[in-house]
Amino acid sequence: MTETAKAITPEIIACPEESAALPIEHAAIFEERKDQIHRIGEGAFSMACNRDSLAGAVSQRACVFCGSRVVLYPIADALHLVHGPIGCAAYTWDIRGSLSSGPELHRLSFSTDLQELDVVFGGEKKLAKALDELIPRYEPKAAFVYSTCIVGLIGDDLAAVCKAASQRHGIPVIPVQSEGFKGNKREGYLAACKAMRTLVGTGDISDISKLSVNIMGDFNLAGETWIIKDYLTRMGIQTVAGITGDGRVDDLRRAHGAGLNIVQCSGSTQDLAKMMRDDFGIPFLRVSWIGIEDVAESLYAIAEHFELTQPELATGPDGGIVERTAALVRDELAALMPQLKELRRDLEGKRAAVYVGGSFKAFSLVKAFRHLGMEVVIVGSQTGTEEDYRELAAICAPGTIVVDDANPLELSAFIKEKDVDIFVGGVKERPIAFKLGVGFCDHNHERKIALEGFVGMLNFAKEVHASVMSPIWQFVPRRELRNSPVNTGEEA
Amino acid sequence: MNDTAVMNAVADNPVIDSPGNDYKGQYNGPSNVSTTNACKLCTPLGATLAFKGVEGCVPFLHGSQGCATYMRRYIISHFREPMDIASSALGEKNAIYGGGPNLKKGLLNAMQKYGAGVIGVATTCLTETIGDDVPRLLTEFREEFKDLPLAHLMHVSTPSYSGTHMDGFHGAVKAMADQLCVEATPANSRVNLFSGMVSPADIRHLKEICRAFGVEPIILPDYSETLDAPALLEYENIPSGGTSVADIQSMSGARASIELGRAISAQETAGTSLAGRFGTPLFRLGLPMGIRETDSLFEALKKITGLETPRDLLLERGRYIDSLVDGHKYVSGLKAVIYGEEDLCIGLTSFLAEIGVRPVLVATGARNRNLAAHIKAACGSVLREMPIIREGADFFDIVEEAKTLAPDLLVGHSKGQGAAREWNIPLLRVGFPIHDRFGGQRLLHLGYRGAQNLFDRLVNLVLEKKQNDSDIGYGYL
Numbered sequence: 028m029t030e031t032a033k034a035i036t037p038e039i040i041a042c043p044e045e046s047a048a049l050p051i052e053h054a055a056i057f058e059e060r061k062d063q064i065h066r067i068g069e070g071a072f073s074m075a076c077n078r079d080s081l082a083g084a085v086s087q088r089a090c091v092f093c094g095s096r097v098v099l100y101p102i103a104d105a106l107h108l109v110h111g112p113i114g115c116a117a118y119t120w121d122i123r124g125s126l127s128s129g130p131e132l133h134r135l136s137f138s139t140d141l142q143e144l145d146v147v148f149g150g151e152k153k154l155a156k157a158l159d160e161l162i163p164r165y166e167p168k169a170a171f172v173y174s175t176c177i178v179g180l181i182g183d184d185l186a187a188v189c190k191a192a193s194q195r196h197g198i199p200v201i202p203v204q205s206e207g208f209k210g211n212k213r214e215g216y217l218a219a220c221k222a223m224r225t226l227v228g229t230g231d232i233s234d235i236s237k238l239s240v241n242i243m244g245d246f247n248l249a250g251e252t253w254i255i256k257d258y259l260t261r262m263g264i265q266t267v268a269g270i271t272g273d274g275r276v277d278d279l280r281r282a283h284g285a286g287l288n289i290v291q292c293s294g295s296t297q298d299l300a301k302m303m304r305d306d307f308g309i310p311f312l313r314v315s316w317i318g319i320e321d322v323a324e325s326l327y328a329i330a331e332h333f334e335l336t337q338p339e340l341a342t343g344p345d346g347g348i349v350e351r352t353a354a355l356v357r358d359e360l361a362a363l364m365p366q367l368k369e370l371r372r373d374l375e376g377k378r379a380a381v382y383v384g385g386s387f388k389a390f391s392l393v394k395a396f397r398h399l400g401m402e403v404v405i406v407g408s409q410t411g412t413e414e415d416y417r418e419l420a421a422i423c424a425p426g427t428i429v430v431d432d433a434n435p436l437e438l439s440a441f442i443k444e445k446d447v448d449i450f451v452g453g454v455k456e457r458p459i460a461f462k463l464g465v466g467f468c469d470h471n472h473e474r475k476i477a478l479e480g481f482v483g484m485l486n487f488a489k490e491v492h493a494s495v496m497s498p499i500w501q502f503v504p505r506r507e508l509r510n511s512p513v514n515t516g517e518e519a
Numbered sequence: 520m521n522d523t524a525v526m527n528a529v530a531d532n533p534v535i536d537s538p539g540n541d542y543k544g545q546y547n548g549p550s551n552v553s554t555t556n557a558c559k560l561c562t563p564l565g566a567t568l569a570f571k572g573v574e575g576c577v578p579f580l581h582g583s584q585g586c587a588t589y590m591r592r593y594i595i596s597h598f599r600e601p602m603d604i605a606s607s608a609l610g611e612k613n614a615i616y617g618g619g620p621n622l623k624k625g626l627l628n629a630m631q632k633y634g635a636g637v638i639g640v641a642t643t644c645l646t647e648t649i650g651d652d653v654p655r656l657l658t659e660f661r662e663e664f665k666d667l668p669l670a671h672l673m674h675v676s677t678p679s680y681s682g683t684h685m686d687g688f689h690g691a692v693k694a695m696a697d698q699l700c701v702e703a704t705p706a707n708s709r710v711n712l713f714s715g716m717v718s719p720a721d722i723r724h725l726k727e728i729c730r731a732f733g734v735e736p737i738i739l740p741d742y743s744e745t746l747d748a749p750a751l752l753e754y755e756n757i758p759s760g761g762t763s764v765a766d767i768q769s770m771s772g773a774r775a776s777i778e779l780g781r782a783i784s785a786q787e788t789a790g791t792s793l794a795g796r797f798g799t800p801l802f803r804l805g806l807p808m809g810i811r812e813t814d815s816l817f818e819a820l821k822k823i824t825g826l827e828t829p830r831d832l833l834l835e836r837g838r839y840i841d842s843l844v845d846g847h848k849y850v851s852g853l854k855a856v857i858y859g860e861e862d863l864c865i866g867l868t869s870f871l872a873e874i875g876v877r878p879v880l881v882a883t884g885a886r887n888r889n890l891a892a893h894i895k896a897a898c899g900s901v902l903r904e905m906p907i908i909r910e911g912a913d914f915f916d917i918v919e920e921a922k923t924l925a926p927d928l929l930v931g932h933s934k935g936q937g938a939a940r941e942w943n944i945p946l947l948r949v950g951f952p953i954h955d956r957f958g959g960q961r962l963l964h965l966g967y968r969g970a971q972n973l974f975d976r977l978v979n980l981v982l983e984k985k986q987n988d989s990d991i992g993y994g995y996l
Contacts, residue, residue: 208645
């Protein structure tokens with residue numbers, strides 16, 4: 028390591044205030060992408076987004092299929108059959124926690140594994156046979172059949188095959204129009220919502236309370252849906268369906284019986300919420316289960332909604348729903364805050380980068396980090412809208428970099444420039460942070476710890492603390508150099 | 520092509536005696552139409568891994584953005600290293616009008632922003648089906664941008680609907696030899712080593728072995744550093760390391776080529792291509808796993824260099840055999856199910872048979888690999904009873920078949936963990952991917968040292984289970 032250290036002049040690792048002036052734009056940022064990056068305070072806010080990823084730029088994004096797959100994945104008693112070559116199914120096999128309290132059919136990976144002859148002669152027969160094989164074998168409540176790039180090209184009539192299979196087997200067999208190349212993840216979300224919509228409204232809702240919700244846009248990666256459901260139960264609210272955390276086909280069928288849709292991760296399930304509003308008159312609320320004030324505000328908003336719309340049910344002799352909610356929040360905070368304070372002591376003043384799939388998470392994380400005394404100096408997402416980024420820019424400090432659809436070149440350059448202590452992202456971002464000697468918190472596929480609700484905030488703080496405060500960072504080249512006598516001034 | 524060079528080397532090598540023609544019990548694939556929990560990955564993934572082993576190279580997928588991202592995620596979760604794969608990120612219009620413009624734009628970006636000196640383009644099901652002619656597009660690209668310092672461009676056809684990731688891997692290696700090593704170069708003292716899809720630790724060990732014989736190998740691909748790099752001060756857009764283009768170009772003048780993997784011994788490969796075009800003698804060997812397959816590698820190196828096996832390596836062999844004596848009873852007679860890539864399966868079966876474990880089922884997701892014959896040839900007399908061999912198998916088949924065999928252990932990559940957990944039997948994790956344990960990139964499988972590692976791990980898994988299952992636990996083995 029000595030050789031590397033010698034080659035680097037001390038100026039380069041100077042303190043962040045000075046290094047902020049480093050001209051990295053020319054090196055890391057593609058001309059075509061300059062309007063997808065905004066530095067708060069530098070010029071009027073303007074950002075392009077929801078654009079196709081730039082060829083050759085190594086986008087962190089995936090495809091339409093990925094968007095559909097990730098939304099429908101947690102529906103645990105459905106058969107998820109990927110119609111295409113093997114890769115699309117293989118790479119999504121048991122890909123994330125998405126815990127189920129019952130069946131676990133979603134953890135298996137099914138594919139028609141299309142071969143050359145199928146591509147030439149069409150894959151419809153193979154698909155039909157695959158369904159005939161798998162449905163009796165696993166007796167699922169429904170089957171989702173995902174279209175992939177190749178299916179979009181060879182022109183298999185997915186809808187017809189599914190319809191026929193549905194009649195043969197007596198369960199819904201639902202085509203998901205998720206051809207990979209037909210856009211980005213957002214189109215995939217929409218395709219998933221359309222697929223789910225075909226189930227909604229087909230179940231019996233006679234026993235559902237008017238004080239009831241569907242928990243939308245949480246995927247129960249590490250049990251988060253259960254945390255939220257517990258809060259709602261304590262508030263006196265029935266949960267009809269997790270859409271799709273701990274999801275069930277029959278719950279989706281009955282989802283139109285809920286009095287309110289509470290929608291997190293607006294990109295992924297808001298389309299369904301809108302369909303349900305238009306078709307069944309169910310209002311929806313945008314919520315977030317990450318952080319402290321976002322969780323509290325979400326719970327209060329739900330309580331107030333019911334107090335307003337169902338006053339006779341929401342209030343009672345023993346106090347109403349709003350009082351119950353206030354008590355819940357008070358109890359949770361009383362348990363959380365002292366522990367958070369302990370962790371905050373070490374973390375105060377550290378800097379964080381956030382790059383996530385959906386922008387809702389970014390908002391909440393910016394606020395969550397403040398409770399740890401930390402500042403988010405880089406924030407971005409794969410699929411945010413201009414409005415999302417405008418709001419982000421409004422809550423972040425001047426100098427913060429806001430980025431849409433980033434790539435490793437940009438992320439690594441930003442990390443160095445801002446000299447962050449921790450990066451919050453997913454599997455693909457982890458090695459970028461680690462290679463540069465920066466702590467990491469997985470907020471996506473590979474996390475095993477619930478990061479939502481008040482307890483989730485504590486878990487998050489512990490995660491951040493465990494990474495940032497590890498003694499190992501002193502040995503990574505970046506810190507080793509910073510702590511060397513020549514840079515600390517001790518040598519002189 | 521010049522068959523003599525290949526045949527001579529092969530004929531001189533006792534382990535390769537036209538494998539496969541005498542075995543009559545060829546399995547014709549499982550009967551299911553659907554695939555449940557695949558035991559293979561798609562073709563382009565293997566190609567991206569192979570391209571990652573070339574210095575200055577950016578692997579590039581010509582297809583939709585999702586392919587690159589999914590494969591990156593899958594590979595990163597194993598290696599825990601950056602794995603940048605560029606994509607032409609085709610959209611709907613490109614699928615209709617052709618992906619050429621996006622491909623060219625992507626190549627330009629990879630060159631100019633990533634500083635790629637080499638770009639390995641692999642196709643996907645999308646671009647194969649719309650009929651993009653990648654070689655022609657690359658020729659056009661070279662012409663259009665001839666005033667720029669151009670990267671070396673390589674291409675391999677990897678439709679995901681044909682073959683497995685191993686076809687993509689070997690195809691990319693052959694493409695590199697075919698497209699970069701095009702001229703006869705002056706004879707040099709080096710040996711080409713096509714090691715197949717092995718771990719970074721394996722590649723490093725192979726290097727060490729060759730160097731002990733006084734030979735600096737040209738290992739293709741060499742991702743021992745690019746996919747297992749140290750912590751860095753500066754982020755490298757393209758990680759250091761990898762086989763240099765100059766080395767690949769000089770492969771035509773090497774003393775010999777060694778190719779590891781019995782399952783590819785019937786097909787055209789980088790090794791046969793060099794042998795055919797330049798007369799470079801080719802030694803086609805199995806993966807050096809266990810004693811006899813490793814001995815074969817050493818025999819080849821002795822033949823090439825004229826040197827005896829260095830003492831340090833002989834000591835490793837001796838210590839390994841000594842450990843087999845010490846530990847054989849712990850594993851003797853245990854029934855094992857082996858699954859994964861065809862060549863790894865062959866090597867593992869040979870290793871396990873040697874230590875007295877009974878392979879009862881060997882399964883791969885690949886088809887038409889003549890697996891049974893290769894296993895028979897690799898194991899010879901140490902295998903007392905042929906295991907059931909399954910090609911074209913998925914984990915549904917493997918689990919169903921294994922249930923009837925009551926195995927004591929599973930040997931393969933991480934994806935067998937569900938079955939191991941259900942049956943409460945140990946899983947010896949080997950190969951790729953290792954997604955549920957730490958350090959997959961550092962697992963050593965090859966050579967006497969690799970066999971030692973596997974044997975120690977296996978014995979300890981068995982002992983750990985025995986200890987955990989026991990009412991009292993045992994303070995001594």
